[in-house]
Amino acid sequence: MTYKASIVVERDDYGYYAYCPDLTGCQSQGDTFEEAMTNIKEAMELYLETLTDEERKAQLSKDIVMTSIEVSVG
Numbered sequence: 001m002t003y004k005a006s007i008v009v010e011r012d013d014y015g016y017y018a019y020c021p022d023l024t025g026c027q028s029q030g031d032t033f034e035e036a037m038t039n040i041k042e043a044m045e046l047y048l049e050t051l052t053d054e055e056r057k058a059q060l061s062k063d064i065v066m067t068s069i070e071v072s073v074g
Contacts, residue, residue, distance in 0.1 A: 003048065003056065006064040007040055009033065022060055023047050 016036035019027035030036030
């Protein structure tokens, strides 16, 4: 079965950090954006394998929307 979940990817001085707000503690990183995406997908699959069907449904029932907005200062 496939599931859809939100992820957040942040760039920092060391590469890219990725986490899934739907799955508490599920996080990964990579030197490139693509590597971080591959790694977080694997982390999510492993995380979901540890849950029961009911737990999966409860964890992934949220609808999180992430976007960016430009603001002016001064």
